[in-house]
Amino acid sequence: MVIRLEQPSDYREVENLTREAFWNVYRPGCTEHYVLNQYRSNPDFIPELDLVMEEDGCIMGHVMFSRAELVLDDGTRCPSWTFGPISIHPDYKRKGYGLKLLNYALEKARELGVGFLCMEGNIAFYRHAGFDLASKLGIHYHAEPRDAVVPYFLAQELIPGWLKSKGITEATYGPPKGYFVADENPEAFEAYEATFPAKVKLRLPGQLV
Numbered sequence: 001m002v003i004r005l006e007q008p009s010d011y012r013e014v015e016n017l018t019r020e021a022f023w024n025v026y027r028p029g030c031t032e033h034y035v036l037n038q039y040r041s042n043p044d045f046i047p048e049l050d051l052v053m054e055e056d057g058c059i060m061g062h063v064m065f066s067r068a069e070l071v072l073d074d075g076t077r078c079p080s081w082t083f084g085p086i087s088i089h090p091d092y093k094r095k096g097y098g099l100k101l102l103n104y105a106l107e108k109a110r111e112l113g114v115g116f117l118c119m120e121g122n123i124a125f126y127r128h129a130g131f132d133l134a135s136k137l138g139i140h141y142h143a144e145p146r147d148a149v150v151p152y153f154l155a156q157e158l159i160p161g162w163l164k165s166k167g168i169t170e171a172t173y174g175p176p177k178g179y180f181v182a183d184e185n186p187e188a189f190e191a192y193e194a195t196f197p198a199k200v201k202l203r204l205p206g207q208l209v
C-alpha cells in the first residue's frame with residue numbers, strides 16, 4: 001500500500017473513485033466528485049495535502065484538505081482548516097484503509113502547521129482518528145442553534161492548545177463556499193456528470209437528502 005501526492009495524470013481516476021465511493025451514500029447519486037474537480041483550482045485547496053492511496057496497482061483511496069474560517073463572536077475571522085471528501089473505493093471499504101489514509105494525512109497536516117480541523121462526518125469512523133464533537137471545544141455549526149450538540153459536527157486540535165493560542169473560546173464554523181459548487185451551478189454539474197458512465201440513482205434508507 002502506497003500513499004502519495006495526487007498528480008494531474010490521476011485527476012480523472014480519482015474523481016471516478018470519489019464518485020464510486022459516494023454514489024447513493026448520502027443522497028441518490030452524489031456530487032463529491034464535482035466538488036473535487038472544481039476545488040483543485042480554488043485558492044482554499046491545499047495541494048500538499050491532496051493524497052491518494054494505491055493498492056494492487058490502482059488508486060483506491062483519496063483525501064483532500066481545504067482552508068476554512070472560524071468566526072469569533074465579535075465578527076473576527078480566524079483562518080482554520082477542514083478536509084474532505086475522503087474516499088475509499090467500495091471494494092476496499094471496512095478493511096482499515098480509510099483510517100490509515102486519514103491518520104497519515106492528519107500527521108502530514110500537523111507537520112504543515114494545521115492546528116485545528118472541523119468537519120461534518122460520522123463520529124463512528126472519525127473518533128478512531130481523534131475527532132470528537134466540535135461543541136466540546138466551543139465550536140458551533142453555522143446552520144444549527146448555537147447551544148445544540150450537533151452529532152455530525154466534529155473537530156480536533158492537531159496542535160494541542162491551538163484554539164487557546166488564538167484566543168478562541170467560542171466560534172462558529174460554516175463549510176467553505178467551494179463545497180457548494182454543485183448546488184450553485186447545477187447545469188455545469190449535470191454536464192460534468194454526463195461525462196461519466198451512467199449509474200442508477202437510488203433513494204436508500206440512511207441517506208441525508
Ligand SMILES: CC(C)(COP(=O)(O)OP(=O)(O)OC[C@H]1O[C@@H](n2cnc3c(N)ncnc32)[C@H](O)[C@@H]1OP(=O)(O)O)[C@@H](O)C(=O)NCCC(=O)NCCS
Pocket residue numbers: 021022025084085086087088089092093094095096097098099100120121122124125126128
Ligand atoms: C468513510 C470511509 C472513508 C471509511 O473508510 P474505510 O476504509 O471503509 O473505514 P475503516 O475500515 O478504516 O474503518 C475503521 C473503523 O471506523 C468505523 N467505520 C468506518 N466506516 C463506518 C461507517 N460507514 N459506519 C460506522 N462506522 C464506520 C468502524 O469502527 C471501523 O472499524 P470496523 O470496520 O472494525 O468496525 C469509506 O467507507 C468511504 O469512502 N465511504 C464513502 C464516502 C464517505 O462517506 N466519506 C466520508 C464522508 S464524511
